Amino acid sequence: MFNLKPIMKPAVMAAALSALISPAFAEETVLIAGWGAKSGPLRSFGVNSEAVLKAAVKEVNDSGGIMLSDGRNATLEYIYFDSACNAEQAISVARKVASETSALIGIGPTCSGAAAAMFGVFQKTVGDDSDTGLQFPILTDTAVRNGLAKISQWTFRNTPNEPDMYDKLFAWVAKTYPDLKTIYGGTETDQGHSNGTYSKVIVQASKRHGFDWATGAIEGVTGDLGSGSTEVLDSSSNWLMADTNFSVQARAFKKSNADIYIISSHPFTTCGMLKELKRRRAEPKLMIGLTSSSSAEVMKGCPDAAEGMIIPTSFAPITPAAEKVAMLANENGGDADLHSAAAWENVMIIKRVIESVGIGNTPETLVADRRMIRDGLETLEMTDGLIGEVQRVQDEGEALKPYVFVQATEGKWAVIHDPRAMQ
Amino acid sequence: MGIDFVDIAQAIIDGLLFGSTYALIGLGFTLIFGAMHKLNLAYAASAIAGAYVGLAMITLTGLPSVLAFFLGPIASGVIGFAVYVTCFRYIPTTNMLAPLMASIGALFFIDEIVIHATAGSPLSFPAVMEDIYLEFGDFGFRGDLIFVLAISLIAMAVLMYILFRTRLGLATRAVSQQPIAAELCGIAGHRTNAITFVVTGALGGLAGCMAAAAVGVISPLLTVPITVKGLIVTVIGGLGSIPGAIIAGFAVGGFENLFLLLFGVNQRDIYVFLLLFVFLVFRPGGVFDTAIERD
Numbered sequence: 171m172f173n174l175k176p177i178m179k180p181a182v183m184a185a186a187l188s189a190l191i192s193p194a195f196a197e198e199t200v201l202i203a204g205w206g207a208k209s210g211p212l213r214s215f216g217v218n219s220e221a222v223l224k225a226a227v228k229e230v231n232d233s234g235g236i237m238l239s240d241g242r243n244a245t246l247e248y249i250y251f252d253s254a255c256n257a258e259q260a261i262s263v264a265r266k267v268a269s270e271t272s273a274l275i276g277i278g279p280t281c282s283g284a285a286a287a288m289f290g291v292f293q294k295t296v297g298d299d300s301d302t303g304l305q306f307p308i309l310t311d312t313a314v315r316n317g318l319a320k321i322s323q324w325t326f327r328n329t330p331n332e333p334d335m336y337d338k339l340f341a342w343v344a345k346t347y348p349d350l351k352t353i354y355g356g357t358e359t360d361q362g363h364s365n366g367t368y369s370k371v372i373v374q375a376s377k378r379h380g381f382d383w384a385t386g387a388i389e390g391v392t393g394d395l396g397s398g399s400t401e402v403l404d405s406s407s408n409w410l411m412a413d414t415n416f417s418v419q420a421r422a423f424k425k426s427n428a429d430i431y432i433i434s435s436h437p438f439t440t441c442g443m444l445k446e447l448k449r450r451r452a453e454p455k456l457m458i459g460l461t462s463s464s465s466a467e468v469m470k471g472c473p474d475a476a477e478g479m480i481i482p483t484s485f486a487p488i489t490p491a492a493e494k495v496a497m498l499a500n501e502n503g504g505d506a507d508l509h510s511a512a513a514w515e516n517v518m519i520i521k522r523v524i525e526s527v528g529i530g531n532t533p534e535t536l537v538a539d540r541r542m543i544r545d546g547l548e549t550l551e552m553t554d555g556l557i558g559e560v561q562r563v564q565d566e567g568e569a570l571k572p573y574v575f576v577q578a579t580e581g582k583w584a585v586i587h588d589p590r591a592m593q
Numbered sequence: 594m595g596i597d598f599v600d601i602a603q604a605i606i607d608g609l610l611f612g613s614t615y616a617l618i619g620l621g622f623t624l625i626f627g628a629m630h631k632l633n634l635a636y637a638a639s640a641i642a643g644a645y646v647g648l649a650m651i652t653l654t655g656l657p658s659v660l661a662f663f664l665g666p667i668a669s670g671v672i673g674f675a676v677y678v679t680c681f682r683y684i685p686t687t688n689m690l691a692p693l694m695a696s697i698g699a700l701f702f703i704d705e706i707v708i709h710a711t712a713g714s715p716l717s718f719p720a721v722m723e724d725i726y727l728e729f730g731d732f733g734f735r736g737d738l739i740f741v742l743a744i745s746l747i748a749m750a751v752l753m754y755i756l757f758r759t760r761l762g763l764a765t766r767a768v769s770q771q772p773i774a775a776e777l778c779g780i781a782g783h784r785t786n787a788i789t790f791v792v793t794g795a796l797g798g799l800a801g802c803m804a805a806a807a808v809g810v811i812s813p814l815l816t817v818p819i820t821v822k823g824l825i826v827t828v829i830g831g832l833g834s835i836p837g838a839i840i841a842g843f844a845v846g847g848f849e850n851l852f853l854l855l856f857g858v859n860q861r862d863i864y865v866f867l868l869l870f871v872f873l874v875f876r877p878g879g880v881f882d883t884a885i886e887r888d
Contacts, residue, residue, distance in 0.1 A: 359858055413818070471714070
């Protein structure tokens with residue numbers, strides 16, 4: 171009688187292992203990749219995005235997973251990488267994900283500067299054989315600087331459209347606060363998003379709606395996007411992202427006697443500047459902030475000093491879906507805000523696209539699957555957002571997301587206006 | 594918007610007040626350099642980490658917020674000791690590069706621990722006399738910055754007392770100037786260096802708390818600029834020169850604000866670094882060219 175016991179256990183383990191690594195098993199899983207700032211001072215952005223991404227993936231799987239072209243359902247899985255807020259690291263992660271993993275699409279990165287550089291290594295025009303850039307679809311959730319997605323036809327974004335947001339905001343401010351006439355402001359000049367949005371979008375939007383620069387008209391600013399942007403920066407009182415002393419800037423703000431202060435920066439310096447203004451008894455009639463500051467960080471850092479500040483944002487828990495995502499984000503150790511909430515929407519968009527284009531999801535079809543997903547993204551005209559439908563601007567790969575205006579009120583961001591009500 | 598005399602004077606005064614935190618950080622760098630002839634680049638990271646610990650303690654335990662200014666320095670002292678043990682203690686004194694690189698590693702390590710513990714979120718830091726703003730005509734003075742200046746001056750005075758009026762200070766100076774002779778006289782060099790790291794760590798923790806209180810917010814973003822400013826202060830003041838570090842700290846704070854007012858934020862640091870180069874070229878020994886030599 172042969173004793174099979176000694177060889178049975180390894181045999182069963184080997185069989186199980188081979189089943190795990192076999193193509194048949196692999197076909198049951200659809201892999202997506204995410205990356206964002208998980209280290210460095212902007213770590214909270216990556217933490218929040220991953221928390222929401224994790225919740226969204228679970229939601230998809232709880233509702234049956236993703237249907238493949240042959241009718242089978244696959245489980246959605248994700249891998250998440252740290253690209254910090256660093257262009258080289260973001261490029262490195264993109265190359266690694268595209269060449270070494272079976273991920274079908276990427277979500278990220280965090281920072282606009284990193285995104286601008288990263289998008290540059292992707293194939294600019296689909297099907298251009300002379301361009302050896304990465305052929306891997308991206309659906310960015312966080313990097314928000316205006317106009318980045320058109321760098322490559324492989325790159326798409328589901329981020330807010332700030333020119334539209336600030337245009338509507340100043341239209342509303344002009345109507346709601348007719349006595350306010352003058353503005354003054356400043357930005358973090360070393361941050362592409364803060365700087366670009368301030369000098370090319372916000373000040374021009376204010377001009378368009380009849381507001382005057384408190385210290386005299388800025389040459390070249392006509393109200394058109396980007397007009398007189400250099401002069402805007404020269405006329406403002408600015409700072410850097412890691413600055414610790416805002417006394418000179420706060421004095422300039424106060425001296426301007428403007429009705430409205432514009433503070434276009436990320437949470438750390440927004441709080442530094444707001445606290446300095448408060449200590450110097452600078453009392454504007456209204457303060458307007460950058461979209462990125464409509465987050466929990468400002469409420470943790472300077473709730474009192476931020477009181478009254480108004481910011482347009484594409485996320486607020488005003489619908490049951492948005493409330494649910496906000497709760498799930500907290501359960502996963504993060505916060506849902508205008509950046510991270512987009513990760514939820516992106517996962518749902520990816521599920522919809524994959525199911526509509528019918529991918530093979532095998533190693534042999536990986537390249538074709540990625541291309542089909544890219545093409546599927548391009549055909550989208552409308553997607554479901556957490557606070558309403560999102561319109562796609564496909565010649566630019568961008569989104570027109572619904573948004574609301576929030577105001578810092580007693581340590582929370584309270585929704586004070588929904589522009590859709592005006593339409 | 595035009596710049597008048599009041600703007601210039603106010604900018605310089607504000608800069609001097611804030612410069613007291615630079616002076617404290619510069620003092621820490623210079624004391625360690627004076628004691629060991631080595632730079633501890635993890636110094637500002639330890640200072641900010643200590644301030645975080647102080648904030649965490651008062652937040653978690655509900656202690657009065659002013660205690661952050663005591664708990665922070667204690668925590669920084671402990672971190673300073675850990676940095677000494679890991680980056681300096683067991684590396685031969687003849688190897689100049691290894692401790693420098695180790696301290697750079699410690700800088701990023703400490704910073705990343707803070708970032709992971711807080712997700713990098715800025716946190717509100719308590720300030721003393723925050724509601725006080727003294728106005729004299731067009732001039733205004735923040736009460737909390739006056740408090741920062743006062744505490745910094747007291748800390749400097751205590752440090753000077755320790756260095757020049759106590760046996761510990763005598764031992765520190767002896768090890769700094771003649772380490773072999775000091776050992777022969779029975780002074781334990783490693784123990785003295787360890788105490789120096791603890792004392793300077795506590796000083797740094799106080800500076801970290803003061804800087805966070807002056808901004809009103811604490812963030813890991815504070816680490817690198819404070820490290821850079823501390824190094825500039827140390828060089829301008831003269832490596833190893835205590836009065837030099839104090840004077841240079843105030844001067845850098847004042848000039849930094851003046852350059853900001855006159856040239857804008859994008860050119861401010863160009864002029865601050867130009868100031869550094871001017872000193873390196875024309876007065877490499879710093880404001881008070883130190884005559885301390887080592888065997």
